[in-house]
Amino acid sequence: MEQEVVLKIRQDIRTHAIAGRDALDSGLRHKWSSEIIERLRDYLFEKLAAANRSIHCYISFRSEVETRAFIERALQEGTRVTVPVIERSETSNVLGHTEIMELKDLVKGRFGLEAPVVRNPATPAAMLHTLDAVIVPLVAFDRCGTRLGYGMGFYDRFLRELPRSVERIGLAFSMQEVDDIPILPHDEPLDTIVTEQAIIKASPAMHQE
Secondary structure, eight states, X not given: OOHHHHHHHXXXXXXXXXXXXXXXXXXXHHXXXXXXXXXXXXXXXXXSOSSSOEEEXXXXXXXXXXXXXXXXXXXXXXXEEEEEEEEEOSSSEEEEEEEESSOOSEEEOGGGOEEEXXXXXXXXXXXXXXXXXXXXXXXXXXXXXXXXXXXXXHHHHHHHHSOTTSEEEEEOOGGGBOSOOOOOTTOOOOSEEEOSSOEEEOOGGGGGO
């Protein structure tokens, strides 16, 4: 499939999925988010040792699956939590990272994304041997583990820097699932997607069928 066609299909999926997610009733979005977070907690904390847990998790934005309550509880339970921060380099926007001790005093930064005022910068290299899981937002997904984001490539570049032993977990509402997302060379697949209905283990081989 020609790249122009792939890009058009992906943009159509992205536009439709964002519109559908934005249209969700706020009460229903909150209810489903709570159900997703409970599934995530059960899944993560059954797998990870009680001590020395370390996760990277996005701070929810607009109509994304809500993560603040999850982050706050994880911190209370002694989990190390790193969150993303969009920063400006000399030539472009880049995804930075900061470990946090409490989720408060957030300020809006680039693209309206919230980030802590007080920061303890971390680098992918520093997280290589400590991080257990990365919890990422998404616009749409398929059961192969293909993740469609906002088109900036921040998470693809970040995930590429981490070892495959770090589990990649996407949070989404079930209505964000699509049958197939045409892949591009830079796409970094997810291992697991958690929705309000199920925990889905990705099957990359499905792309070859």
